[in-house]
Amino acid sequence: MPERAPAPAPPVALVTGASRGIGRAIAADLAAAGHAVACTARHEADARAAAAAIADAVPGARTIGVVLEVTDPASVASAVARTEEALGPITVLVSNAGIQRLGGVLEQSAEDWDAVIATNLTGAFHVAQAVARRMVETGTAGAIVNIASAAGLIAFPGRTAYAAAKAGLIMLTRSFALELAPHGIRVNAVAPTFVETELGRQTLDAPGMRAAITARIPLGRVATEADVAAAVRYLVSPGAGFVTGTVLPVDGGIALR
Ligand SMILES: NC(=O)c1ccc[n+]([C@@H]2O[C@H](COP(=O)([O-])OP(=O)(O)OC[C@H]3O[C@@H](n4cnc5c(N)ncnc54)[C@H](OP(=O)(O)O)[C@@H]3O)[C@@H](O)[C@H]2O)c1
Structure with a gap:
């Protein structure tokens, strides 16, 4: 009998903010595409519940729930270590955790400004740096996707x-992307327009907003979680092996005018 080569280890994805909304959909989609997935959230019960729900819904999925608070570098480091211990070296990071505090330029409080920057920008830096360091140390030619927004472009x-x-x-x-390219690590962003989630509904459910926003989107509807998950799946796939430093709008054309 010829000796069989051992099956290759499955890719390992860490998704921040996977307890609900877009992150949850991305985690489920990556699990369906054969990744072992660490689903993270700020509270252990939420992270575990997401991991269990995905494992139930996706036959053969390997998922774990991990606590991760993006504003706390120690929490990020321990989530990365816990993921590697349970699943092996991280090959994919989806940095999705985010918050929104609405407010016009004349009214926005300094407290809200700080909270949003700490979570959506500094938090994403902590997570990307921690995972990228491990990818370099383990020689993993991985992929990182940051969930940005159409609001970062227009x-x-x-x-x-x-x-x-x-x-x-x-x-x-x-x-x-520039600094990690020599290590074979690709870094891209996805920029969705409004998506029907807890965060998206802060705007969509305000009087008259849904109709006004839909009218502004050339393809005539808001985005779905599945639209965003499909873009992430492409960017982490071998088919995107020569794509780095890009921003992929998933916006029905809202940024065109
Ligand atoms: N919805 C939209 O219209 C839209 C459009 C463009 C881009 N986006 C972006 O897409 C991403 C996901 O948004 P969503 O609509 O799915 O929002 P969501 O339903 O409110 O979910 C946000 C996720 O982020 C996590 N999170 C929040 N603060 C965190 C922190 N400090 N540390 C760790 N995790 C934290 C939450 O986890 P907990 O369980 O710990 O609360 C939750 O899983 C965000 O980056 C958002 O800016 C959303």
Whole structure:
């Protein structure tokens, strides 16, 4: 009998903010595409519940729930270590955790500004740096995807901190892509328009907003979680092996005009 080569280890994805919304959909989609997935959230019960729900829904999925608070570098380090211990070296990071505090430029409080920048920009830096360091140490030619926003590319009223953080995240993506390319690590961003989630509904459910936003989107609808997950799946796939430092809008064309 010829000796069989051992089956290759499955790719390992860490998804931040996987307890609900877009992150949960991305985690489920990557699990369906054969990744072992660490689903992270700030509370252990939420992380575990997401991991269990995905394992139930996706036959053969290997998932774990891990606590991760993006604003705390020690929490990030321990989540990365816990993931590697349970699943092996991380090959894919999806940096999705984010918050929104609405407020016009004349009203936005310094506290809200700080919270949004700390989570959406500095938090994404902590996570990308921690995972990239391990990818370099383990010689893993991995892929990192940051979930930015159409608001990082075009101005919308009432979300200055959020827009500034997402624009910063796009430049963070390009900086990481440039410096990590010699290690074979690719870094890209996805920029969705409004998506039906807890965060998206802060805007979509305001009087008249859903109709006004839909009318502004050339393809005539808001985005779905599945639209974003499909873009992430492409960017982490071998088919995107020569794609780095890009921002992929998933926006129905809203940024065209
Ligand atoms: N929805 C939209 O219209 C839209 C459009 C463009 C881009 N985006 C971006 O897509 C990403 C996901 O948004 P979503 O709509 O799915 O939001 P969501 O439903 O509110 O979910 C946000 C996720 O982020 C996690 N999170 C929040 N603060 C965190 C922190 N400090 N540390 C760790 N995790 C934290 C939450 O986990 P907990 O369980 O710990 O709370 C939750 O899993 C965000 O980056 C958002 O800016 C959203």
